[in-house]
Amino acid sequence: MLWTIAAVLVVLWLIGVVSSTTIGGFIHVLLVIAVIVVLLNLIQNRKR
Numbered sequence: 001m002l003w004t005i006a007a008v009l010v011v012l013w014l015i016g017v018v019s020s021t022t023i024g025g026f027i028h029v030l031l032v033i034a035v036i037v038v039l040l041n042l043i044q045n046r047k048r
Contacts, residue, residue: 002041009034 013031 002038006034006038 009030013028
């Protein structure tokens with residue numbers, strides 16, 4: 001589920017980069033949040 005959300009956000013981020021609209025900034029924030037969540041998930045899985 002987490003990987004699906006991250007993939008969707010990456011696709012939306014790429015669309016935002018290509019279209020260069022104001023929503024692109026919002027998508028960049030979502031992408032950063034998604035990357036942080038994925039990294040936290042990976043770190044937590046390694047500790048188990």
